[in-house]
Amino acid sequence: xxxxxxxxxxxxxxxxxxxxxxxxxxxxxxxxxxxxxxxxxxxxxxxxxxxxxxxxxxxxxxxxxxxxxxxxxxxxxxxxxxxxxxxxxxxxxxxxxxxxxxxxxxxxxxxxxxxxxxxxxxxxxxxxxxxxxxxxxxxxxxxxxxxxxxxxxxxxxxxxxxxxxxxxxxxxxxxxxxxxxxxxxxxxxxxxxxxxxxxxxxxxxxxxxxxxxxxxxxxxxxxxxxxxxxxxxxxxxxxx
Numbered sequence: 001x002x003x004x005x006x007x008x009x010x011x012x013x014x015x016x017x018x019x020x021x022x023x024x025x026x027x028x029x030x031x032x033x034x035x036x037x038x039x040x041x042x043x044x045x046x047x048x049x050x051x052x053x054x055x056x057x058x059x060x061x062x063x064x065x066x067x068x069x070x071x072x073x074x075x076x077x078x079x080x081x082x083x084x085x086x087x088x089x090x091x092x093x094x095x096x097x098x099x100x101x102x103x104x105x106x107x108x109x110x111x112x113x114x115x116x117x118x119x120x121x122x123x124x125x126x127x128x129x130x131x132x133x134x135x136x137x138x139x140x141x142x143x144x145x146x147x148x149x150x151x152x153x154x155x156x157x158x159x160x161x162x163x164x165x166x167x168x169x170x171x172x173x174x175x176x177x178x179x180x181x182x183x184x185x186x187x188x189x190x191x192x193x194x195x196x197x198x199x200x201x202x203x204x205x206x207x208x209x210x211x212x213x214x215x216x217x218x219x220x221x222x223x224x225x226x227x228x229x230x231x232x233x234x235x236x237x238x239x240x
Contacts, residue, residue, distance in 0.1 A: 001057055002036035005029035005065070009072045009195050011176030013185070016074065031070040032061050054168055058198060071198040072173060075161050076180065080147055080189040083158050085123075092151040092158065093143075095119060100232035101146055105139040129190045130181060136190070137177035144175050144192045146229045149216050162194075166210045169203030170196035171217040 004016045005026055010033050015021040034057070058071050084093055098119045102109065106118035112135045113121035122139065125132045129140075149172070151158040157166075166172070172194070179193030180186075202217065209215040218226050 001034055001038075001053060003057065003061070004033045004035055005068065006031045006033055009033070009070060009174065009197070010074055011174060011179045011193060011195060013074060013180040013182070013193060026065060027067060029065070030067055031072060032058075032065075032068050033072055033074050035074040037073075054198065055203075058200070073165060073170070073194075073196045073198075074179070075165065075194050075196060076185065077144060077147065077159055077189040077192055077194060078161065079158065080144060080192060081126075081187065083147055083151055084143060089151075089153060091153065093146075097146075097233055098122075098143075101142055101229065102139055103232070104228075105135075105142075108135050109139065126190055129186060130178070133178055140177045140190055140192055141175045142225060142229060144189070144194065145172075145222065145225055146233060148172060148175075148194065149218070149226065150229065150233045162196075165196040166216055167207065168198075169205075169207035169210075170198050171202060171206055171219060172222060173197035173219045174221065 004010070005024060006016075006029055007024060009031055010016060013035065016033065016035055034054070037053070061068055061071070083089075086092055087095055102118045102122060109118045109121040109125065110116060112132060113124045115121045115124060122136075125136055129136055148157070148159055148162045157163050162172075174195040176193045176195070178191040180189070181191045185191050185193075197219070206217045209217065
């Protein structure tokens with residue numbers, strides 16, 4: 001597990017990885033950011049050690065750095081771009097759902113793309129997303145929230161990273177447009193990153209709600225947008 005100490009929750013990957021980024025003194029940090037979790041042992045691939053690992057790291061960091069009070073990830077959405085383009089998945093981004101999700105941004109998208117249809121405009125602009133950050137940021141955040149909380153395949157969330165953290169008791173804290181603009185980040189998720197936050201007092205309840213009922217805890221800052229996503233997801237007629 002790779003961890004960075006920061007002041008507040010980080011949504012941008014570059015300052016964590018760049019060798020030119022300023023180094024924050026550990027005593028000034030109040031947040032631990034988990035930005036990479038990997039299994040380096042092939043023989044243990046698939047064994048669910050994640051919950052144990054995260055709790056152990058949180059405990060060790062809290063003991064070593066008592067000023068660290070916030071524990072969060074900076075996570076990728078490795079198949080977001082693929083899922084957004086998969087119109088054949090009836091439990092994912094159907095054309096009707098995309099239209100409903102983009103309704104609030106239709107005018108900006110169509111003006112920027114010089115097209116009439118907002119869905120067509122979105123995909124046109126996504127051909128070079130870094131050139132259209134201003135107009136794409138808000139719709140990408142909404143679409144990513146829908147992908148993380150609603151889109152499913154074979155009865156499971158499409159995003160395996162979300163499943164990992166939510167099943168371990170984290171809550172969905174924040175979505176960051178253009179948080180990873182390295183080529184692989186743009187290709188996989190149009191640059192979107194997500195923060196999952198681990199609050200020790202919530203872990204067991206969040207875990208039980210997700211595993212038993214499929215309920216996803218989101219932060220208060222996402223509640224309004226989450227309601228908009230839920231309404232748009234049912235908009236096509238309630239049949240999907």
